[in-house]
Amino acid sequence: MTAVMHEAGAPSGAAPPSGADAAIVTRGLTKRFKGGQVAVDALDLTVPRGSVFGFLGPNGSGKTTTIRMLLGLVAPTAGAHTVLGMPPVQALPRVGAVVEGPAFYPYLSGAANLMRFDAADPTAPRATARRRVADALDRVGLSGAAGKRYRNYSLGMRQRLAIAAALLGPRELLVLDEPTNGLDPQGTREVRALVKEIAADGTTVFVSSHLLAEVEQMCTHAAIMRTGRLVAQGTIASLSAGLAVRIQIETPDAAGAARVLDRLGLTDVRDEGAQVTAELGGHAPERVNAALVEDGIAVRGLAVVRPSLEDVFVGLTGEGFDVDG
Numbered sequence: 001m002t003a004v005m006h007e008a009g010a011p012s013g014a015a016p017p018s019g020a021d022a023a024i025v026t027r028g029l030t031k032r033f034k035g036g037q038v039a040v041d042a043l044d045l046t047v048p049r050g051s052v053f054g055f056l057g058p059n060g061s062g063k064t065t066t067i068r069m070l071l072g073l074v075a076p077t078a079g080a081h082t083v084l085g086m087p088p089v090q091a092l093p094r095v096g097a098v099v100e101g102p103a104f105y106p107y108l109s110g111a112a113n114l115m116r117f118d119a120a121d122p123t124a125p126r127a128t129a130r131r132r133v134a135d136a137l138d139r140v141g142l143s144g145a146a147g148k149r150y151r152n153y154s155l156g157m158r159q160r161l162a163i164a165a166a167l168l169g170p171r172e173l174l175v176l177d178e179p180t181n182g183l184d185p186q187g188t189r190e191v192r193a194l195v196k197e198i199a200a201d202g203t204t205v206f207v208s209s210h211l212l213a214e215v216e217q218m219c220t221h222a223a224i225m226r227t228g229r230l231v232a233q234g235t236i237a238s239l240s241a242g243l244a245v246r247i248q249i250e251t252p253d254a255a256g257a258a259r260v261l262d263r264l265g266l267t268d269v270r271d272e273g274a275q276v277t278a279e280l281g282g283h284a285p286e287r288v289n290a291a292l293v294e295d296g297i298a299v300r301g302l303a304v305v306r307p308s309l310e311d312v313f314v315g316l317t318g319e320g321f322d323v324d325g
């Protein structure tokens with residue numbers, strides 16, 4: 001899949017979405033709240049089946065509102081969408097979601113909480129409840145803590161239990177809204193690893209995040225949102241494919257190094273004091289290093305820096321990726 005860049009103000013069709021091979025397709029999906037605020041503006045999203053799809057955007061960019069529309073929790077103002085190639089209502093039994101963490105009872109065990117949670121679902125077959133709860137606990141790595149009270153769970157375990165609650169039935173799609181928000185580093189690692197494991201089993205995972213690095217680490221694909229509009233979507237690699245790879249040289253002789261890079265024909269050479277950077281273009285980094293050494297430039301460090309999703313965001317919007325707003 002190639003990256004699709006969206007120009008601000010580009011028209012967006014609201015034709016009924018097709019794409020049976022996609023886990024989610026939205027066309028012109030829009031939510032305008034009372035008072036006139038457009039939270040999601042003509043969103044055209046295609047989430048391939050089997051992907052770990054990072055829905056990335058600063059706080060307030062419309063991620064939660066989109067997820068709530070996808071799950072039928074809030075009605076769109078305009079546009080259409082399909083889930084697993086069918087109308088969302090039909091697909092929902094095959095979709096697990098953690099949007100606002102379920103309220104668990106602190107004094108009950110993880111297993112007892114899941115039994116109660118399952119009992120509240122009228123579509124869940126009673127006869128298989130115990131087995132499904134055991135399977136879900138196993139899937140999130142909580143079998144060993146099944147009998148432990150929820151209040152004694154770590155933050156990571158609590159979030160894994162919430163994900164287990166979303167996996168009590170057979171799911172083709174798992175939707176997670178900011179699953180690492182508020183977690184400690186250990187819990188964050190646990191949840192990121194779990195997302196990858198669930199995806200490895202064949203479930204498509206649609207996960208929102210305001211953390212660029214998290215999406216880069218965890219996801220195969222991403223869509224980037226900014227103030228309700230889609231900025232770009234595609235595989236992680238394709239999103240940054242158009243941006244330049246740079247070479248970064250740490251040296252006490254930045255001016256000398258910059259001269260060598262210029263002479264070699266590297267472009268956009270920047271003398272940043274303790275380091276010099278330039279677009280690598282077709283140059284081999286080892287040749288650049290050899291040329292610097294031949295000229296007597298002391299090279300303390302040399303790195304090839306690939307563009308990050310942050311560079312993609314800055315390149316497309318001209319703004320920094322501000323996680324606070």
Ligand SMILES: Nc1ncnc2c1ncn2[C@@H]1O[C@H](COP(=O)(O)OP(=O)(O)OP(=O)(O)O)[C@@H](O)[C@H]1O
Nearest residue numbers: 033034037039057058059060061062063064065066
């Ligand atoms: N019920 C509502 N009524 C009015 N405005 C709302 C409502 N829900 C969300 N908004 C506004 O819509 C915009 C998008 O919010 P949304 O929660 O979807 O963003 P988000 O990217 O999920 O951010 P966050 O991670 O902070 O939740 C925000 O400006 C928010 O204030």
